[in-house]
Structures are given as C-alpha cells and as structure tokens.
Amino acid sequence: MTEPIRVVHIDDEPDFARLVAANLERENDQLTVQAATSVEKGLDQVDDETDCIxxxxxxxxxxxxxxxxxxxxxxxxxxxxxxxxTGSEEVASRAISADVTDYLIKGIVTEQYGLLATKIVSTVEQRRTAQRATQVEQYLHELSEQANDVLYIFEGDWSDVLFINSAYETVFEQPVDMVRNNPTNFVEAIHPDDRERMWMAMERVSEGQFVQTDYRIDTAGSDEKWVESHAKPVIVDGKVARIVGYTRDISDRKAQMQELERINNQLDRFASVVAHDLRNPWNVAHGYLEIAQSRENSQELEEVSNALMRMDQIITNMLELAKMGAKVSDFEPISLPDLLETCWNSIAQSEATLDIETDVTIYGDGTRLAQVFENLFRNAIEHGSADVTITVGLLEDRAGLFVKDDGPGILPSKRQTALEWGRTTSETGTGFGLPIVQEIVEAHGWNLQITTASNGGARFDISGVEFADRGLR
Structure with missing residues (x-):
C-alpha cells in the first residue's frame, strides 16, 4: 500500500483553494489536501505531519x-x-534562488491538476527515500561503531578506503585517518614477518578470491597481538569493484590454542613415558606368566593373566586419551559396513552377534571412529550376556546412527555417570570406554545420547553425522 501524503495548499482566493484541494485528491488518492487562504493560516496548518506545501x-x-x-x-x-x-522571469529567478522545490504556472488550471499531483507525489517520495537512506546510514554507523571488529570497504584495487569504523584504531593501534589518507597504511601496522604474506593475500582478493588469514600486529608492547581478517571481493560486470570484510582481534583465542597445544603435547609426552615405563615391566611379567602357564594351569595364574590384560587395556586407553582433545579436521568418506566389520573382527566376540541394518558412507576420521565402535561393542559384550546381539542402523530422522544391544541397558539415573572417566560396573572394565566414545563423537562435531532400546537394552544415538549421500543427512 502507498503511504498517504498530507499537503497544505495556500491561495488567497477561497473558492480556488478549495477547488485545487478537491481536484488534487481526485487525481491521486494518496493525497490529503488542506486549503488555506493566507500565509498566516497556511503556516498554522503546517506541522510535523505535513509532507508538502x-x-x-x-x-x-x-x-x-x-x-x-x-x-x-x-x-x-x-x-x-x-x-x-505569476510567471515572470524575475519571480522564477527569486524562486530558484530561494531553493523552491518546484515551480508550476497555473495556465489552464484544469490541465495542470494531474501534473501538479505528479510533482507533489514525486517530490515527497524522493524526500522520503532520502530520509530513509539517511536513517539507514545512521543506523549502520551506530551499529559499526558498537562493533569490536574492524569493518571495512575498499576499492577493488585497494586504492581507496570507502568505509572503515573506529575499531581500526584499537585493533591496528594507529589513527584511522592514516588509512583514510593512504589506504594501504594498515600493512605498516602488521608485524614485518607477516607483511609479505598479507600483500599476497590482498592480491588474491583483488583477483576475485575470498581470503581468510591471520597475522600479527606490530605492537609497541611486549604482548603478542594476533588478528584474523576476512576479505571478500564484490564482483560487478565480471570485475572486482569493491572489497568488503572485517578484522578481529584473536589474541585470546591464539593464546588459548597455544596453551591447549602445549598441554596436549605435554599430555602426549606424559602418556607415552608412562606407557613406555609400564610396557617394560608388563612385558616381563607377561613373559614369565607364559613360562609359568606352560608348566601348569591354575586359577591363580588365570587371575594374573586377567590382571595383565586389564593393565594392557589401561595402557592402550592412556595413549588414546592423549589424542582426545583434538578436533577432527580431515574428514574422509568411510564405508560404514566395512568399518563395522573391521571393528567387530578386532575384538573378542565370544558368542555375540553384530547386525548391520544400513549400507551408507559417512564422513569422518576412520581411525578414531574405529575406537568409537570397538568401545561400544566391548561395552555391550562386557555388560550383556555372552550371546548379546548388537545392532547398528540409521536414526528415524536419518540424521545420524544408533548402536543398540539386547542387554540389560543403562538406567536413566546412571547414564550421566556412565560417561565419567573411571566409572564402570564391570570387573574387567577400566571406565574409559564410553568417555572415549563421547570425546571422539564431539571431536567430530556430533552429539551422543544414551537412551533405551525398544527391547530394554542400551542404545547410543549419534546425531549430526554427515553422509556421502546428502539426502541422508
């Protein structure tokens, strides 16, 4: 719907003033016209709601x-x-000098109503458009000034900065006028070792590529400042007309990543040393156990064998734990049935049965996903009967996978503690299996939920999985 336009028409001939008002409203139903017969009366009718005089x-x-x-x-x-x-050149000149919006000679009045109505509507709509543009510009300015990120628009060849907010001064630690006066001055604020890489990135954007890069700011202080820039080309008629993007301070994130990397490396070294120190005495004990078992079989030696097997599992889990914190970044297509068969063949199955209900290809880290399914299979066998049946299939909404068994299940009150490190109800378990499953699932960006299968057994739903067949997502 078109927006109403309120007009005040001033003419000292009352009948003519009313006639013009009526005819303008007839010409265009957007118009509401108030007639006035003097300057004083006309100005009294003009207020904030008036669109045109x-x-x-x-x-x-x-x-x-x-x-x-x-x-x-x-x-x-x-x-x-x-x-x-009054159509004299003198009047027209005065009107133009006074910045009158438009000037129309009455002439044959009946022929001018349509033209006058058109001029009013056109003039008011132009003004409204300009006001909206000014208002939007003000809103965008207020928004950009509230942002901690540097927001910018450059010419496609970086020869001019069309827009940049004041956050530039905080992030790049130099006056914003420096980059306005010389658009590439921001490169001088970058650490010398990173400048060449930045010039290359800028060139790629000017050639039409999206670029995301991080680099250091050459600060006066001792603290290292890292920023991340996103630059995207705006293509017009096949050419890069402008470059838009933002730059944000990621010093805290970098410091956290570096600290996490340090901790992970330390944990990896710790786990390797401990595992090495445990492997040697374990190998000695296992060797003597085999000699003793070759001479006689006894319940005592069987208990020693079980203990050594549990130690071996703990050592293996410790090495796995050293890798748990890292997010999965390299996804590869994996045939789920092939992966499941490989995992099944690598564990002690006893009389258990694996039922695979789906034949799909998923994206993930095959080595780490093998740990997921092996641990879930072992968990079902350790807590179920010897002939437990384990089933793997797609969730009903086809957004992930489930692994269920027909064992005793996990009580709702025990599900949270089942994912805590070191918690187990099995005499042979270590309490690492399910927490490792959760860590690897989350490292893929997926979600793990423990529920109850329809037959009362334990069920593990893994959602958010990406399938090679996009229709299965």
Missing amino acids: VSDYQLGDGTGLEVLEAARKEFPGIPVILFTD
Whole structure:
C-alpha cells in the first residue's frame, strides 16, 4: 500500500483553494489536501505531519517565498511548490534562488491538476527515500561503531578506503585517518614477518578470491597481538569493484590454542613415558606368566593373566586419551559396513552377534571412529550376556546412527555417570570406554545420547553425522 501524503495548499482566493484541494485528491488518492487562504493560516496548518506545501506566489498577506522561508525555519527541507499565475522571469529567478522545490504556472488550471499531483507525489517520495537512506546510514554507523571488529570497504584495487569504523584504531593501534589518507597504511601496522604474506593475500582478493588469514600486529608492547581478517571481493560486470570484510582481534583465542597445544603435547609426552615405563615391566611379567602357564594351569595364574590384560587395556586407553582433545579436521568418506566389520573382527566376540541394518558412507576420521565402535561393542559384550546381539542402523530422522544391544541397558539415573572417566560396573572394565566414545563423537562435531532400546537394552544415538549421500543427512 502507498503511504498517504498530507499537503497544505495556500491561495488567497477561497473558492480556488478549495477547488485545487478537491481536484488534487481526485487525481491521486494518496493525497490529503488542506486549503488555506493566507500565509498566516497556511503556516498554522503546517506541522510535523505535513509532507508538502503548495503555495501561490502573490498572497494577500505576503508571498510564497515568505511561506517557504518561514516553513523551512521550523521544518528544514520540507518541499515547497509554487503554483502561481505569476510567471515572470524575475519571480522564477527569486524562486530558484530561494531553493523552491518546484515551480508550476497555473495556465489552464484544469490541465495542470494531474501534473501538479505528479510533482507533489514525486517530490515527497524522493524526500522520503532520502530520509530513509539517511536513517539507514545512521543506523549502520551506530551499529559499526558498537562493533569490536574492524569493518571495512575498499576499492577493488585497494586504492581507496570507502568505509572503515573506529575499531581500526584499537585493533591496528594507529589513527584511522592514516588509512583514510593512504589506504594501504594498515600493512605498516602488521608485524614485518607477516607483511609479505598479507600483500599476497590482498592480491588474491583483488583477483576475485575470498581470503581468510591471520597475522600479527606490530605492537609497541611486549604482548603478542594476533588478528584474523576476512576479505571478500564484490564482483560487478565480471570485475572486482569493491572489497568488503572485517578484522578481529584473536589474541585470546591464539593464546588459548597455544596453551591447549602445549598441554596436549605435554599430555602426549606424559602418556607415552608412562606407557613406555609400564610396557617394560608388563612385558616381563607377561613373559614369565607364559613360562609359568606352560608348566601348569591354575586359577591363580588365570587371575594374573586377567590382571595383565586389564593393565594392557589401561595402557592402550592412556595413549588414546592423549589424542582426545583434538578436533577432527580431515574428514574422509568411510564405508560404514566395512568399518563395522573391521571393528567387530578386532575384538573378542565370544558368542555375540553384530547386525548391520544400513549400507551408507559417512564422513569422518576412520581411525578414531574405529575406537568409537570397538568401545561400544566391548561395552555391550562386557555388560550383556555372552550371546548379546548388537545392532547398528540409521536414526528415524536419518540424521545420524544408533548402536543398540539386547542387554540389560543403562538406567536413566546412571547414564550421566556412565560417561565419567573411571566409572564402570564391570570387573574387567577400566571406565574409559564410553568417555572415549563421547570425546571422539564431539571431536567430530556430533552429539551422543544414551537412551533405551525398544527391547530394554542400551542404545547410543549419534546425531549430526554427515553422509556421502546428502539426502541422508
């Protein structure tokens, strides 16, 4: 729907003023026209809701230019159209000098109503459009000034900066006028060792590529400042017309990543040393156990064998734990049935049965996903009967996988503790299996939920999985 337009029409001939008002409203139903017969009465009717003033030039108590001057003192920019039978060059010159919005000679009045209505609507809509643009610009300015990130728009060849917010001064530690005066001055704020890489990145964006890069700011202080820039080309008629993007301070994130990497390396070294120190005595003990078992079989030696097997599992789990913190970044297509068969063949199955209900290809880290399924299979066998049946299939919404068994299940009150490190209800378990499963699932960006299968057994739902067949997501 078109927006109403309120007009005040001033003419010192009452009948003519009313006639013009009626005909303008007839020409365009957007228009609502109030008639006034003097400068004073007309200005009294002008308020914040008035969109346009139409006035004769020569009035009984003044002129149309006096109307213009008085109205714009209180309402700057309000459109004023002179609709007059005084068509001299002198009047036209004065009107133009006074910045009248438009000028129309009455002439044959009946022929001018349509033109006058068109001029009013066009003038008001142009003003409204300009006001909206100014308002949007103000909103965007306020928004950009609230941002901690540097927001920018450059010419496609980096020769001019079209927009940049004041966050530049905080992030790059130099006055924003420096980059306005010389658009590539921001490179001088970059650490010398990273500048060449930045020039290369800028060149790639100018050639039409999206670039995301991180680099250091050459700060005066001792603390290292890292930032991350995202730059995207705006293509017009096949050419890079502008470059838009943002730069944010990632020093805290970098410090956290470096600290996490340090901790992971330390954990990896710790696990390797401990595993090495345990492997040697374990190998000695296992060797002597085999000699003893070759001479006789006893319940005591069987208990020693079980203990050594549990130690071996703990050592293996410790080495796995050293890798748990890392997110999966390299996804590869994996045939789920092949992976499941490989995992099944690598564990002690006893009389258990594996039922694979789906034949799909998923994306993930095959080595780490093997640990997921092996641990889930072992968990079902350790806590179920010897002939437990384990089933793997797709979730009902086909957004992931489930692994369920027909064993005793996991009580709702025990599900949270089942994922805690070192918690187990099995005499042979280590309490690492399910926590490792959760860590690897989350490292893939997926979700793990423990529920109850329809037959009462344990069920593990893994959602968020990406399939090679996109329709299965």
